[in-house]
Amino acid sequence: MKKFLLLAITGLFSTCIAKSAVQSDSLLKVLKSEIARKKIYDHQKDEQIATLRQKLNTQQSIGLEARYFATLGLFEAYKDYRFDSTFHYARQLVHISGMLHDNRRLAENRLRLGTTLISSGMFKETFDCLREIDARLLDRQLKKSYYVLYSWAWSDLSKYNADRFYAPEDLEKKFRYLDSAIALTEKGSFEQLILQAQQKPNVGPHPSGYYMKLMNRKLSEHEEAMVVTGLSRYRTGDEKVRLLAIAAINDVRTSTYRAQALLDLGNTLFEQGKVDEAYFFLQQTMEQANKFGARMQRYQVARMLPVVAAKRDMLAKQERQRFLIFIACVIVITVITGLICFIIFVQLKKVRAGERVIRESNRLLAQKNKQLWEEGRIKEEYIGFFFSELSRHIIKLDKLRNNVQRKVKSGSIDEALRQLDNVDIHAERRQLFHTFDRIFLKLFPDFVEAVNAMLSNEDQLRPKQPGTLSTQLRIFALMRLGVNNNEMIAAILEFTVNTVYTYRFRLRSKALVPADDFEQRIMGIQLAGD
Known part of the structure; x- marks a missing residue:
C-alpha cells in the first residue's frame, strides 16, 4: 500500500512538472508572437498620445487649469513609454503648479518628477x-507617495552598488521608508498588499502570500504584470518562467517599456541553460531600455549580454565539433556514398547559416559597444573642457578680487570700478563658444562638411572662421552630443526657445534629404577615428 501511494505521489508530481513546462513553453511562443506585434501596440499608444497632444494644443489659451489637466494626461500616457517625454511633461506640471500657486499640486508633481528620474536610474537627481x-506640509496621500519614492530610490541604489559596504545600509533605509509608506495605506488595498510583499525578510507572512492574495483579485493588465513579476521572485524552474512570461506579455500589450519582466525572464532562462532563448529576450530588453531611456536597465543588460553571447558562441562551437565527430565516424564506418555526401552538404549549410546569425549578432553587439564608446569619449572630452573652463574662471575671478581689494583698501574706488568695468562678459561667452567649437570639431572634424552635404550650395552653412561653428551649426552640434531639448539648447546658447525651434525647422525644410531623416543623419555623424 505504501509503495503504491509513493508511486501515485511521484506520478502526480511528475505530471505537474510536465504540465508547468508545457505551459511555460506555450507562453514563450505567445510572448514572441506579441513581440512581433509590438509595433501595432505602439501605434495605438502613439495615436492616443497624438489625441492628448492635440487636446493640449487646443487648450493652451483657455487657462492654466485646463492646460494643467491636459499636461497631466500626456504625462500619464508617457510615463511607462518614453522617459524624455515623461520628464518634459513632469517638469511642465511642476512649472504650471507654481504658476497656479498650488502647494499641494507642486509637491505632488515634484514626486512625479522624482518617480520619472528614478525610473531612468538618475539617483542623485531623484x-x-x-x-x-x-x-511636514504633505497630506496623508502625498506623504505615502513620498515614502514610496524614497524606498524605491534606496532599493535601486542598493542594486546598483551591490557591495558589502553601501548596499546593506541602502537596503535598511529602503525598508524604513517602506514601513512608513505601508502605515499610510488603506487596509487590504492593492497598494498595501504589494508594498507589504516587499517588506524586510522575516517581517510578517512570507511575501509570496501577499502576491497570492492579489492574484485572487480582478487586476488590470499592468497590475497583473506587477504582481506576477513580484511573485516570480519566490518561484523556481518552469513556474518562474511561466509567471515572467505572463508579465512580459502584459507589458508588450500595454506598451510598457519601464518594466523588469523581460530582463528577469532572460536571466532565468540563462540560468536554466536555455541560452538562445535567453539571448533573444535580453536583446529585446536592450531595445526596450533604449526606447524608454532606462539607464539602470541598460546597465544591467549590458553586463549580461556579453556573457550570454559568449556562452552561445561556445555552445555553437561545441555543436559544430559534435557534428564533425559524427561525420568523421560515419565516414569511417560506412562507404562514402552520394547520399552521405548530400547529408553532409545539407548539415554544413545549416552550420554556415548559424555562423552568419552569430556574426550578425556580434555585429549588433559591436554597434552597441561603439555607441557606449562614443558616449564615453564625448563625456571625457567635455568633462575635461568644463573643469578647465571653471578653473580658468576661478583663477581670473581670484585675481580680479585681489586687485579690487587692493584698490579699495588704498582708497582708489574709481580705479576699482574701472577694473570691474573691464570685465567683458560677451568676450567670455565668445571664448566659451570658441572652446566648445574647438573641442567639438576635434571630436567630429567632418561635422560641417557632413551637414553641408545634405544642403544645396546656396543654403550651405559657412563658419566665419576656420575651426569654429556658426549659430545654426552649434545648435545641431549640441543635438549630436545628446542635447535634444529646445529649452536646454536655448539656455546654453542664450536664445529663446522659439529661435531654436525656428533654426531647426528652417534647416530641416532646406535639406536635400527627407525632413524626418535630417536630424537622424546628424546623429549618425561619426567621431574622429571611427
Missing part, C-alpha cells in the same frame, strides 16, 4: 528632487 519637498 534625491535632490525629494529634498526640495517639505514632508
